[in-house]
Amino acid sequence: MADLADFPDNGFRYEIIGGELFISKHPHYQHQFTCGKIITFLQTWSLQTKLGQTVYAPGLIFADDDVVAPDVIWISLERRATALREDGQLHQAPELVVEVLSPGSVNERRDRQAKLDLYSRRGVREYWIVDWLARQVEVYRRKRKKLHLVETLHQKDKLESPLLPGFSCQVRDLFDQIPIGQPSKS
Secondary structure (H helix, E strand, C coil): CHHHHCCCCCCCEEEEECCEEEEECCCCHHHHHHHHHHHHHHHHHHHHHCCEEEEECCCEEEECCEEECCCEEEEEHHHHHHHECCCCCECCCCCEEEEECCCCHHHHHHHHHHHHHHHHHHCCCEEEEEECCCCEEEEEEEECCEEEEEEEECCCCEEECCCCCCCEEEHHHHHCCCCCCCCCCC
């Protein structure tokens, strides 16, 4: 983790997963827009229920070789009390992690393989992979100590979670202002 402090503050995101360094460019505008929509829906629910908080790109430190900044997280107030340390970083898994895919095979491999494995090993209860290009949400939930894909939701579907009682949003509402025909994933 000390190695990350030595990297320049140049707008790139540096993450270490299983000892492997991942460097991400500035996200696409629609990626950030989608993150904002997710935060809005989760934060509205959180303010109504007062059960937890929604945070954009928090530092999440599991170990020296597992340091990431997920796009969006939701953490209960109870878990936050032990996860948030004096350094301003989370040192335990939040209940929900959301990653919004960026185009490119390296980005997809990071989110669909490396981060899925990391979040599964570290106790995340639910993981959403949001694909703004395909306009879909993959939902992974913890079963028998591992995250498993339980459903892939499309625009006509409703996003709900047993983790977030009463939370609901239409998948199409996450993507309703994104023009069709954005960059390819290659």
